[in-house]
Amino acid sequence: MRVLITGGAGFIGGTLARAHRDRGDHVVALDSLVTGVASQVPDGIELVQADIRDPDLPAIIRSRGPFDLVSHHAALKDVRLALLDPRADADVNVVGTLNVIRAAVDTGAGRLTFASSAAVYGDPPSFPTDEDAPIVPISPYGIGKYAGELYGRYFAHARGLPVTAFRYGTVFGTHTPEASEAGVIAIFARRIVAGEGVVIYGDGLQTRDFVHVDDIVRANLAVADASPPDPFVAFNVATGVETSVVDLASHMGALVEHPLIVRHEAAKAGEVRRNRMDASRLHAATGWVPQVDMDSGLVAVIDAARERFGA
Numbered sequence: 001m002r003v004l005i006t007g008g009a010g011f012i013g014g015t016l017a018r019a020h021r022d023r024g025d026h027v028v029a030l031d032s033l034v035t036g037v038a039s040q041v042p043d044g045i046e047l048v049q050a051d052i053r054d055p056d057l058p059a060i061i062r063s064r065g066p067f068d069l070v071s072h073h074a075a076l077k078d079v080r081l082a083l084l085d086p087r088a089d090a091d092v093n094v095v096g097t098l099n100v101i102r103a104a105v106d107t108g109a110g111r112l113t114f115a116s117s118a119a120v121y122g123d124p125p126s127f128p129t130d131e132d133a134p135i136v137p138i139s140p141y142g143i144g145k146y147a148g149e150l151y152g153r154y155f156a157h158a159r160g161l162p163v164t165a166f167r168y169g170t171v172f173g174t175h176t177p178e179a180s181e182a183g184v185i186a187i188f189a190r191r192i193v194a195g196e197g198v199v200i201y202g203d204g205l206q207t208r209d210f211v212h213v214d215d216i217v218r219a220n221l222a223v224a225d226a227s228p229p230d231p232f233v234a235f236n237v238a239t240g241v242e243t244s245v246v247d248l249a250s251h252m253g254a255l256v257e258h259p260l261i262v263r264h265e266a267a268k269a270g271e272v273r274r275n276r277m278d279a280s281r282l283h284a285a286t287g288w289v290p291q292v293d294m295d296s297g298l299v300a301v302i303d304a305a306r307e308r309f310g311a
């Protein structure tokens, strides 16, 4: 399979690129390196340093293509930054996404997958939330992600490009960046290792559906191997388990047998209160189930922080 991964120098895109490479696919990573780093692109994979908003994107892709799969993971994914500068968010996450979808169509890509987010649901009326829940994003980031889905749906119908949107929960892994939706895990791990307390914004009862990046990769590979949907489908990719920030802190403290001192500061705006998603549509389509349990995932994060910060 020939695969183009936008955002291939990022956390999820880099992990996905490695998994495609390891099973023998030909992979090209495209990334502007605005937050990604070239060293995150696994060996043996060409990194094309380009911006997804570039009007010459079709020519850039054509010179390496055609691709059976365009896996669109490039984005500005900082919810708080998007609140401060919604236009910058929309420029990349809406206009850039539109540019990628059009370039995929123009270069004859076999199909496109797109990293959307649980943020499209905002604060939904029921849990676990399935894909038919009302779409009422409460942040510019969530609005941008849904706009990307709508463009995907449009081009799937109008131009026959099969499109799959993944609505990810909060993705964590051994090397979760601190400036990430699951950055709280990386920050807690660093502070645990340093013997410091942690700051929780608001009451800490806000919950997230944490899903391990290896399970995100497995979902991508399962969809890549299944027949293309007809013509657009959105899948939740999450565990169905919600964890509050307070519980996360006490749980991580318990894992290292070292209770954490927690200090509370004012809540941040634009963040959803609860997230717990139902991924049974993806399970029915591909057999996917999450395989990494939260505890072993967290232990690996803490071990990596110990190695990195040396305690």
Ligand SMILES: NC(=O)c1ccc[n+]([C@@H]2O[C@H](COP(=O)([O-])OP(=O)(O)OC[C@H]3O[C@@H](n4cnc5c(N)ncnc54)[C@H](O)[C@@H]3O)[C@@H](O)[C@H]2O)c1
Pocket: 006, 007, 008, 009, 010, 011, 012, 013, 030, 031, 032, 033, 034, 035, 036, 037, 050, 051, 052, 053, 072, 073, 074, 075, 076, 077, 092, 096, 115, 116, 117, 118, 167, 168, 169, 170, 171, 172, 177, 180, 181, 182
């Ligand atoms: N991490 C999560 O918890 C999470 C949850 C839901 C959805 N997502 C989505 O998954 C995708 C990957 O997220 P991630 O956590 O790996 O983020 P990341 O920041 O590590 O990776 C995003 C990559 O996109 C690149 N990029 C940004 N703007 C670009 C542009 N204009 N042109 C080309 N490249 C550009 C960055 O340099 C970076 O390497 C994003 O679309 C994000 O919105 C992530």
